Amino acid sequence: MTVETAETxxxxxxxIRSSIASGESKANAIAEASFEKIEARDPQIHAYLxxxxxxxxxxxxxxxxxxxxxxxxxxxxxxPVGIKDVLxxxxxxATAGSKILExxxxxxxxxxVQKLEAAGAVVLGKLNCDEFAMGSSNENSAYGPVHNPYxxxxxxxxxxxxxxxxxxxxMAVATLGTDTGGSIRQPASFCGVVGILPTYGRVSRYGLIxxxxxxxxxxxxxxxxxxxxxxxxxxxxHDPQDATSSPLPVPDYTADLDKGVAGxxxxxxxxxxxxxxxxxxxxxxxxxxxxxxxxxxxVKPISLPHSxxxxxxxxxxxxxxxxxxxARFDGVRYGxxxxxxxxxxxxxxxxxxxxxxxxVKRRIMLGTYALSAGYYDAYYKKAQQVRRLLTEDFLxxxxxxxxxxxxxxxxxxxxxxxxxxxxVSMYLADIYTVTASLAxxxxxxxxxxxxxxxxxxxxxxxxxxxxxxxxxxxxxxVEALQS
Amino acid sequence: MSESGSVSLDDVxxxxxxxxxxxxxxxxxxxxxDLNAILGHVAQLNEVDTSSVLPMAQASEMIGDGQTAxxxxxxxxxxxxxxxxxxxxxxxxxxxxxxxxxxIER
Numbered sequence: 033m034t035v036e037t038a039e040t041x042x043x044x045x046x047x048i049r050s051s052i053a054s055g056e057s058k059a060n061a062i063a064e065a066s067f068e069k070i071e072a073r074d075p076q077i078h079a080y081l082x083x084x085x086x087x088x089x090x091x092x093x094x095x096x097x098x099x100x101x102x103x104x105x106x107x108x109x110x111x112p113v114g115i116k117d118v119l120x121x122x123x124x125x126a127t128a129g130s131k132i133l134e135x136x137x138x139x140x141x142x143x144x145v146q147k148l149e150a151a152g153a154v155v156l157g158k159l160n161c162d163e164f165a166m167g168s169s170n171e172n173s174a175y176g177p178v179h180n181p182y183x184x185x186x187x188x189x190x191x192x193x194x195x196x197x198x199x200x201x202x203m204a205v206a207t208l209g210t211d212t213g214g215s216i217r218q219p220a221s222f223c224g225v226v227g228i229l230p231t232y233g234r235v236s237r238y239g240l241i242x243x244x245x246x247x248x249x250x251x252x253x254x255x256x257x258x259x260x261x262x263x264x265x266x267x268x269x270h271d272p273q274d275a276t277s278s279p280l281p282v283p284d285y286t287a288d289l290d291k292g293v294a295g296x297x298x299x300x301x302x303x304x305x306x307x308x309x310x311x312x313x314x315x316x317x318x319x320x321x322x323x324x325x326x327x328x329x330x331v332k333p334i335s336l337p338h339s340x341x342x343x344x345x346x347x348x349x350x351x352x353x354x355x356x357x358x359a360r361f362d363g364v365r366y367g368x369x370x371x372x373x374x375x376x377x378x379x380x381x382x383x384x385x386x387x388x389x390x391x392v393k394r395r396i397m398l399g400t401y402a403l404s405a406g407y408y409d410a411y412y413k414k415a416q417q418v419r420r421l422l423t424e425d426f427l428x429x430x431x432x433x434x435x436x437x438x439x440x441x442x443x444x445x446x447x448x449x450x451x452x453x454x455x456v457s458m459y460l461a462d463i464y465t466v467t468a469s470l471a472x473x474x475x476x477x478x479x480x481x482x483x484x485x486x487x488x489x490x491x492x493x494x495x496x497x498x499x500x501x502x503x504x505x506x507x508x509x510v511e512a513l514q515s
Numbered sequence: 516m517s518e519s520g521s522v523s524l525d526d527v528x529x530x531x532x533x534x535x536x537x538x539x540x541x542x543x544x545x546x547x548x549d550l551n552a553i554l555g556h557v558a559q560l561n562e563v564d565t566s567s568v569l570p571m572a573q574a575s576e577m578i579g580d581g582q583t584a585x586x587x588x589x590x591x592x593x594x595x596x597x598x599x600x601x602x603x604x605x606x607x608x609x610x611x612x613x614x615x616x617x618x619i620e621r
Binding site for chain 2: 344345364369374378393419423
C-alpha cells in the first residue's frame with residue numbers, strides 16, 4: 033500500500049531558482065514535470081481538486097523570459113505551488129471542500145496567493161481539504177478524502193490534508209494551507225513535512241473563506257525548514273484588506289536559521305506528555321529533545337495548566353464563530369441552490385441542508401446553540417474566559433523560555449474510517465495544537481522520526497507572538513540532527 | 516452551564532430553525548446524540564473558576580507591544596468588487612440584482 037515518497041531528494045526553492053537563473057533548467061519544464069507527477073500519483077492520493085495547466089505554464093513562461101533576458105529572478109521563481117481550496121484565486125474554483133460552493137468561481141485573489149505569484153511562484157492547482165476546513169482527517173471533504181502518501185489506507189490529517197500530502201508526494205514544492213485548531217501542523221506531522229502556523233495577524237486572511245475568524249490563519253507547507261522560512265517571508269506582512277493584520281515589519285526568517293540552539297531555553301510542558309500519548313510518538317519527541325540538549329540548549333520543565341481545557345474551549349469558540357461566518361451560504365450569492373424550493377425561507381433551509389455535509393451542520397448547530405438566548409454566558413463567554421487563562425499560561429511560560437516543545441499530535445496517522453463515527457475522539461486528534469490557536473502564538477511541526485510502521489512523527493515547536501524566527505531556528509537544528 | 520446530556524429533540528429542532536437548517540429525521544437523531552456527547556465534554560469548563568476573568572475575543576488583546584492593537588483604517592471610499600464578476604458566481608440574477616423565490620405570498 034505504500035507509495036514511495038522520496039526516491040529522489042525533493043527540489044528546494046533555492047535549487048530551483050539558481051538552476052533557472054543559470055539556464056540549467058526551465059520553469060516551464062519544472063511545471064510540466066510537476067503535472068506529470070500529479071497525473072502519476074494523484075489518482076491514488078487525491079490531493080488536488082482542480083489543476084490549471086494553462087495558467088501555470090503562462091506563469092512559468094514569464095519566469096523563463098526573465099531568465100533569458102538575464103534579469104534577476106524573484107525569490108520563488110519557478111517554484112511549483114498548490115493552494116488549499118479555501119483560498120481564492122480570481123476566476124478559479126474555490127470549493128472549500130463543500131458542495132455548497134460547487135461551480136462557484138472566485139471574483140478576487142487572496143492576498144497570500146497574490147504575494148506568492150508576485151514572488152514568481154507557479155500555481156499548479158487547488159488542494160483538497162475538509163469541508164470549510166472543519167476536520168482532522170480530510171474525510172469531511174465533499175469530494176472524497178485524501179490518502180496519506182506514506183500509507184494509502186491512512187488519513188493525511190486535516191483539514192489541510194491535500195496541502196500536506198501534495199508536498200509529501202512531490203506534487204508541489206510548497207503549498208498553502210490554513211490552520212484554525214491544528215489544520216496545518218497536524219497534517220504536516222502525519223505526512224512528514226514542515227508546516228507553519230504563523231502568529232495571528234502575521235499573514236493576511238483576505239481571500240480566505242472564513243471558518244472561525246479569531247482563529248483562522250494561513251501558512252506554508254514545504255519539505256524543509258529553510259523553504260518554509262522562505263515562503264513565510266513572502267506571504268507575511270501588513271494588508272489593509274485584513275483589519276486584524278499586523279503592521280510589524282517582516283524580518284528575514286532565513287537569517288538566523290543556522291545559529292544553532294546553544295544557550296537557548298526550551299520549555300517542556302508536562303501536560304503534553306500525559307495519558308493518551310502514543311509511546312512511539314513520545315520516544316521520537318523525547319529523542320529530539322535529548323538531541324537539542326546535546327546541541328547546547330537548556331531544557332526546562334514548564335506547566336501550561338489550562339491546556340487540558342483547550343479542546344472544549346476551542347469547540348465552543350470555533351463553532352460559535354463558524355455559525356455566524358457560514359450564515360452567508362444561503363443559496364443566494366454563491367454556487368449551489370436547491371432547485372425545488374418555492375419560498376425564500378425554504379430555499380435557504382433546503383440549500384443549506386443539501387449543500388453542507390454532516391460535520392459542518394454539527395458545528396453550525398453547536399455554535400448556534402452556544403450563542404442562543406440563555407446559553408451565551410454559560411458556553412461562549414465561559415470559553416472566552418478560559419481562553420484568556422490559557423493564553424496567560426503561555427505568556428508566563430515565555431517569560432522564562434525561548435520556545436516550547438511538544439508532540440504535534442498524540443498518534444501517527446490513523447486509518448481512514450477509524451474515527452468518523454465519533455466526533456469527540458476526532459476532536460482529540462487536535463489536543464496539542466488547539467492551544468496555540470487559541471493563544472494566537474506561532475507554531476510549527478517538523479518531522480522528528482518515524483514509527484515502527486514507517487509513519488512520520490512530528491515535533492511541535494511553539495514560539496512567542498511574532499517570534500517565528502526563534503522557532504524556525506530550533507526547527508532547523510532538529511532537522512539537521514535528523515540527518 | 517446546563518447539565519451534560521440535557522439537549523432535547525425540541526432543542527435540536529429550535530436550534531436548526533435558528534441556523535436555517537432543515538434536518539431530516541435521521542439527521543435530527545444523530546445530531547441529538549452528537550451534541551449531547553460534545554456538550555458533555557464541554558461541561559469540563561465548569562471546573563475552572565472564571566469569576567474574575569475577562570473574556571478574550573482576539574489574540575491582539577494579549578500582545579503588549581503597543582503596535583498590534585487594532586488600528587482603524589482611514590474612512591475613505593474606494594471601488595468595491597466588480598458587479599458583473601460577482602453576479603456571474605450567483606445561481607440566479609437579472610444582471611443587477613440577485614433573484615430569490617417569492618418572499619411575500621398573496
